[in-house]
Amino acid sequence: MANPIAPAEGMEGLAATITEGYQTLKQITCLEDVYEIMDFLMDETKAKYNNIRCKVDCAMCCKGLHPPYISVIEWELILYYINEFPQIIKDEIIRRARFYAAEYRDSLILQQNLIEGKIPAEEVRETYQTLAQSLKHATCPFLVMDKCGIYPVRPAKCRAMGNSLVQIEDTVKVHTCAWEISNFEDYMRQQGSRALTMPVWNIFEKVIEIVNPTGSMKAVMPIWLITHIRGNSLLEEPDPKPLIAL
Numbered sequence: 001m002a003n004p005i006a007p008a009e010g011m012e013g014l015a016a017t018i019t020e021g022y023q024t025l026k027q028i029t030c031l032e033d034v035y036e037i038m039d040f041l042m043d044e045t046k047a048k049y050n051n052i053r054c055k056v057d058c059a060m061c062c063k064g065l066h067p068p069y070i071s072v073i074e075w076e077l078i079l080y081y082i083n084e085f086p087q088i089i090k091d092e093i094i095r096r097a098r099f100y101a102a103e104y105r106d107s108l109i110l111q112q113n114l115i116e117g118k119i120p121a122e123e124v125r126e127t128y129q130t131l132a133q134s135l136k137h138a139t140c141p142f143l144v145m146d147k148c149g150i151y152p153v154r155p156a157k158c159r160a161m162g163n164s165l166v167q168i169e170d171t172v173k174v175h176t177c178a179w180e181i182s183n184f185e186d187y188m189r190q191q192g193s194r195a196l197t198m199p200v201w202n203i204f205e206k207v208i209e210i211v212n213p214t215g216s217m218k219a220v221m222p223i224w225l226i227t228h229i230r231g232n233s234l235l236e237e238p239d240p241k242p243l244i245a246l
């Protein structure tokens with residue numbers, strides 16, 4: 001997919017860097033390489049757009065209708081990472097996963113149906129509104145004192161949030177939280193132009209889809225977590241298509 005946005009004024013250098021990053025994506029063979037390119041492009045973008053207020057200890061996008069849906073290879077990295085934690089932290093992760101599944105069971109099922117395309121197109125908007133309402137007090141189970149507890153292996157969507165664009169059908173939007181969207185509206189008003197030069201999330205999503213095993217599941221992190229608990233332990237290897245029994 002080509003970048004749908006023409007370079008904004010003064011952003012030609014960034015546009016060239018992003019295009020080069022997309023070219024490099026064609027040669028990648030593993031998720032870590034995708035993450036490396038993403039992190040580089042997101043840093044370059046943030047350096048050019050001084051108005052971006054996302055910072056390491058901002059957790060706005062880790063609350064409410066979040067955490068994001070992720071693929072099995074993203075989950076695999078997280079699972080290996082958390083399995084290295086001391087038992088006391090693993091116990092806390094398991095406790096949080098069980099709490100989340102119990103508290104938000106219906107929302108998780110609805111979210112999964114949405115991810116799997118089981119919601120009719122005319123009901124998608126309303127479903128998002130229902131989820132935004134029912135998950136408004138939810139936080140990602142990996143959020144610890146407003147910091148990401150799995151930062152080195154956080155999923156692609158978390159890396160892209162705040163510094164990228166997302167294309168939904170014919171519309172291109174800044175891929176960020178509601179607070180930052182209004183910040184970007186102010187920025188574009190001041191610039192007198194709606195042109196933005198930023199990496200496009202859909203391209204990374206497509207590449208990650210290609211490096212995933214065919215037919216594997218996509219789900220939000222609490223679903224991956226809860227399906228990888230047996231008794232009081234975390235499984236050591238990911239199941240690409242676990243049975244979802246909440």
Ligand code: SF4
Nearest residue numbers: 062140142143148158
């Ligand atoms: S994985 Fe980390 S960055 Fe992503 S939503 Fe959870 S706490 Fe936030």
